Amino acid sequence: MARVVRGGIDLGGTKIETVVVDSRSQVLGSARRPTPTKGGPADVATAMVAALKDACQTAGFASDQLRGVGVGAPGIIDPQTGAVSTALNLPNWRDSYPLGERLAEAFGTEVRVGNDVQVATDGEFELGAGRPYRSVLGVFWGTGVGGGIVLDGKPWIGRGGGGEIGHTVVRMNGRRCPCGRRGCMEGYSGRAALEARARKLVEEGEKTDLFKLMQKHDRPRLTSSIWARALDQGDKLATALLDEAYEALGNGIASAVNLLDVEAVIIGGGLGIRFGQEGADRIASEMSPHLYHDLQPPDVLVAALGDVGGAVGAALLVRKTARR
Numbered sequence: 151m152a153r154v155v156r157g158g159i160d161l162g163g164t165k166i167e168t169v170v171v172d173s174r175s176q177v178l179g180s181a182r183r184p185t186p187t188k189g190g191p192a193d194v195a196t197a198m199v200a201a202l203k204d205a206c207q208t209a210g211f212a213s214d215q216l217r218g219v220g221v222g223a224p225g226i227i228d229p230q231t232g233a234v235s236t237a238l239n240l241p242n243w244r245d246s247y248p249l250g251e252r253l254a255e256a257f258g259t260e261v262r263v264g265n266d267v268q269v270a271t272d273g274e275f276e277l278g279a280g281r282p283y284r285s286v287l288g289v290f291w292g293t294g295v296g297g298g299i300v301l302d303g304k305p306w307i308g309r310g311g312g313g314e315i316g317h318t319v320v321r322m323n324g325r326r327c328p329c330g331r332r333g334c335m336e337g338y339s340g341r342a343a344l345e346a347r348a349r350k351l352v353e354e355g356e357k358t359d360l361f362k363l364m365q366k367h368d369r370p371r372l373t374s375s376i377w378a379r380a381l382d383q384g385d386k387l388a389t390a391l392l393d394e395a396y397e398a399l400g401n402g403i404a405s406a407v408n409l410l411d412v413e414a415v416i417i418g419g420g421l422g423i424r425f426g427q428e429g430a431d432r433i434a435s436e437m438s439p440h441l442y443h444d445l446q447p448p449d450v451l452v453a454a455l456g457d458v459g460g461a462v463g464a465a466l467l468v469r470k471t472a473r474r
């Protein structure tokens with residue numbers, strides 16, 4: 151009997167990660183393509199199809215053998231139809247676009263679309279660092295800071311907009327967040343906010359090697375690897391900004407734990423994975439003074455599924471399709 155394989159796609163602002171998994175969610179093949187920065191949703195969908203076809207090739211399957219494709223996407227998602235709107239970090243993606251339908255046509259199978267951060271949290275809960283627990287908080291520290299919640303074994307997204315831990319207020323009337331509000335955790339710790347802050351400080355005359363490193367390594371932005379390099383070199387500005395980022399993460403995550411009392415916090419995302427368990431330990435120590443029940447802190451762990459975690463989690467959306 152032919153093996154039943156599913157596809158998973160994690161649609162990010164900078165890259166599209168894809169996997170092909172078997173019935174036990176083991177990764178058989180994976181591929182990555184950059185997210186188009188020009189054009190519109192149709193161009194992004196075309197790149198997603200190409201990336202998943204690449205993954206099928208590395209896994210040694212034809213793309214028409216996929217029994218279901220799951221997608222984790224940013225923006226506002228209609229889980230019934232797979233339409234996506236207001237994905238503002240993707241090119242010209244404000245209006246609703248029938249992403250699920252387009253991919254279903256391309257692969258000739260059922261496609262389900264979920265929230266990127268929630269599917270990544272579900273993936274960690276079921277297959278990664280969250281396996282020993284019933285209740286976890288996923289914190290995805292990357293360009294922005296996203297959150298996913300699993301309570302007593304079930305994902306919690308509220309009325310569809312839950313998990314926005316990045317917009318927890320850590321300072322009243324504080325710094326402007328990329329969302330436009332003031333004092334959000336993301337405004338002090340998200341990669342985009344850190345970069346904007348670094349630029350502003352350089353304009354004001356402060357010194358840093360961050361932008362030299364960016365040019366030297368031919369990156370269009372201050373990626374997680376550029377931040378890591380600057381830290382390794384002892385760059386003062388980078389160190390100060392990340393100290394502040396850790397402090398903000400400690401404040402915001404501790405507040406969420408005071409409310410939810412989850413057993414574990416799982417740290418993922420580009421920066422989270424880059425700084426690894428050492429970064430997670432630092433977040434735990436920054437949380438510590440703010441935990442009300444400080445004698446029973448949650449475990450704070452780095453995401454175990456790594457860069458493909460979002461795509462593997464997305465593939466869980468179509469487990470039932472594969473069983474048919």
Ligand SMILES: [Zn+2]
Nearest residue numbers: 317327329334
């Ligand atoms: Zn915000």
